[in-house]
Amino acid sequence: MLKGKNIVMGITGGIAAYKAVDIVSRLRKKSANINVVMTNSAAKFVTPLTFQSLSQNYVTVDMFEEPKTWDVEHISLAQKADLFLVAPATANVIGKVANGIADDMLTTTIMATKAKVVFAPAMNTNMYTNPIFKENVKKLKKLGYEFIKPASGRLACGDYGEGKMAQPEDIADYVTKSLISNELEGRKILVTAGPTIEAIDPVRYITNRSSGKMGYAIAEEAKNKGAEVILVSGPTNLEKPSGVKVIDVTTTEEMLMVIKDNLEESDVLIKAAAPLDYKPKEFSKSKIKKNDGNMELEFVRNSDILFEIGKNKGDKILVGFAAETDNIIENAKNKIKKKNLDFIVANDISKKDVGFISNHNMATIINRKGDIDNYPKMTKSELAKVIINKVQSHLK
Structure with a gap:
């Protein structure tokens, strides 16, 4: 996601420095390159070795230590940065920058950079409300510096x-949005994910193998491109993506109702969930006791969510998924026509190393004109990028 992006991260002396460890970790997981500059005070809270291990880059603390390269270090870092993040940012460092003081490696590098500089303040509440601090912030904002509001x-x-200081996930999201294009800003995208569950009795239920990973990856990618995202999620064990409104549901009918409630204001529905097609005809309020014979259950059809939405989709972009074991292309094409889809993502779930529980997928995408694009095995995050790019093309 942030591959090829260079982030210089300044860490100052405050207890919130321990949270900076999580920020670096999150940004590295997004494939960003991180160079850390610490003040001497910051190094009293967390060792430079910690950030060096996470960032896999040498950490700079002392302005006058022997240089590791022939470059003038504060200039080379300043020029390298696509974005400069200071987290935590104390009242001291904000005051220095606001008044043009550059007396250590961090403030000198900030002074030399032309990249966007973002501060994540962290301090005592009386310091934060001090009028001198407020004036420094006001001055820096006028000069184009940005601030992530503390909690x-x-x-x-x-x-x-x-x-x-704001939570690490919120700071990482802010940085991500600042570094990637916001082609979907102003768009509202509704995504479904995961399985549904239908109860048999208070103990038993039926469900399927969907993990929700594909839908969650799509929601994350849409959010990162600036869209307002609502994720309608069946039961999963996944961490809820920050910056995304998540609505939890259990049954197929619940999922349909939530989609209907939010569809009118949405531009796109991407139905990556795997809702159950059938449910028990009757729910037993008491546990069904086993006996010597076999147990027979009668099942009835659930609502077909895509079919219901497709009947009156208007100008909405409607994307479906087809998890198949046989006749994949033929079945997917039939779904496009029957359910009035703009395109469908079909995948062969008989393959053991891709699909439901796996972190990888291998998909064929077919549009309503019948054009077919085959994609090799890739991570679900990578496939999410492909899907969102196709959504963008349809919106244009």
């Missing part, structure tokens, strides 16, 4: 109020 809560000193 309110119990601070390390025991006070309660504003000044608590």
Whole structure:
């Protein structure tokens, strides 16, 4: 996602420095290259070796230590940066930058960079509300510097109020959005993910093997491109993506109702979920006791979500999935016509190393004109990029 992007991250002396470890980790997982610059005070809270291990780059602390290259280090880092993040940013470093003071490696590098500089403040609530600090922030904002608003809560000193550094996931999301294009800004995308569950009795239920990973990856990619995303999720064990509104459902009928409630304001519906086609005709309020004979259950059809939505989709972009074991292309093409889809993502679930539980997928995408694109085995995050790019093309 951030492959090829260079982030210089400044870390200053505050207890929130421990959260910076998580920020570096999250950005590295997005394939960003991270160079860390620490103040001497920051190194009292977390060792440079920690950030060096996570970033896989040498960490700079002392401005006058023997250089590791022939480059003038603060200039080379300043020029290298696509974005400069300071987290945590103390009142001290913000005051220095606001007044043109460059007396250590961090402030010198900030002074020399032409990249976007983003501060994530962290300090005592009285410091945060101090009028001198407020004037420094106001001055820097006028000059184009950006700030990630801190949260309110119990601070390390025991006070309660504003000044608590924003959560690492929110800071990582802010940086990600700043570094990638926002082609989908202003668009609303509805994504479904995971299985549904239909109860048999208070103990038993039926479901399927869907993990929700594909739908979650699509929601994340759409969000990263600036879209407002609602993720309608069946039961999964996945961490909810930050910056995405998640609505949890259990049954197929619940999923259909939530989609209908949110469809009118959406531009796109991507139905990556695997809702159950059938449910038990009757739910037993008491546990069904086993006996010497076989147990027979009668099943009835659930609503076909895509068919119901496709009947009156209007100008909405409607994307479906086809998890098949036989006649994949033929079955997928039939679904496009029957359910009025713009395109469908078909995959062979008989393959053991791709599909439901796997982190990888291998898909064939077919549009309503019958054009077929085959894709090799790739991660679900990579396939999510392909799908969202096709959605963009349809929106254009």
